[in-house]
Amino acid sequence: MVVVGLTGGIGSGKTTILNYFHSLGIPIYIADDEAKALMNRSKVIRRKLIVLFGEDAYENNQLNRPYLSSRIFNDKHLLAKMNAIVHPKVASHFKRWLKKQNSDYVIKEAAIIFENNLQNQYNYIITVIADQHLRIERVMQRDNVSMEKIKSIIKNQWSDAEKVKHSDFVIENNDIDEAKIQAFKIHKALLEKIHQ
Structure with a gap:
């Protein structure tokens, strides 16, 4: 494919x-949308993000995006750590999605x-x-x-x-x-x- x-x-x-x-x-596969969905859905990602950012990473059981944005905005090191948690999960989700597609x-x-x-x-x-x-x-x-x-x-x-x-x-x-x-x-x- x-x-x-x-x-x-x-x-x-x-x-x-x-x-x-x-x-x-x-x-079409929108990596950002899938990342956001996985950050809310995956217990593993949730656990790791709370370790990285603290309890404020989630609010009312949903990802606290304004808080995360403010933390990573000027901190490339923190952003890289977050990406290391999220990107591999998105990559494997994409591989599974790809197997189901039938187009050129x-x-x-x-x-x-x-x-x-x-x-x-x-x-x-x-x-x-x-x-x-x-x-x-x-x-x-x-x-x-x-x-x-x-x-x-x-x-x-x-x-x-x-x-x-x-x-x-x-x-x-x-x-x-x-x-x-x-x-x-x-x-x-x-x-x-x-x-x-």
Whole structure:
């Protein structure tokens, strides 16, 4: 099974592009969503996160995301420890999910493929890019957060130029109709490569 990674900086519009591929019949796996679900569902993860962050890691039996965000935001060491707990579980969940799929390829969306040096896990990588002012605008509307916070997140991610250098395909998502045309061309190109 061909696994295509889809990545891009915050606010680039990955979800919109992902949904478009899904509408073409391509199975999609959103690593972040699965990680969040597993952090709530898995007793092993819960136990380890409470050891790492203390009892405040969970509130009313649910992951206390604002608390965790505030703890890991400027602490790369703590973030790495959390990822070491969560990422292996997501990886094995993805393997199980993959076995159930029946299509030419699947797309796994992950925001920090390159940052975590995970590019070898994919046959191809699509990077979604967009102008920074648009990205900031989208995230401010979506998450109701300050421009400063978004800029610091952008600063912690690889630049679009860096990601593009390491990608097989690029979608420029400043205009959704244009982006969908690009995505459809990539879909066709992937099918051709797979069936060669």
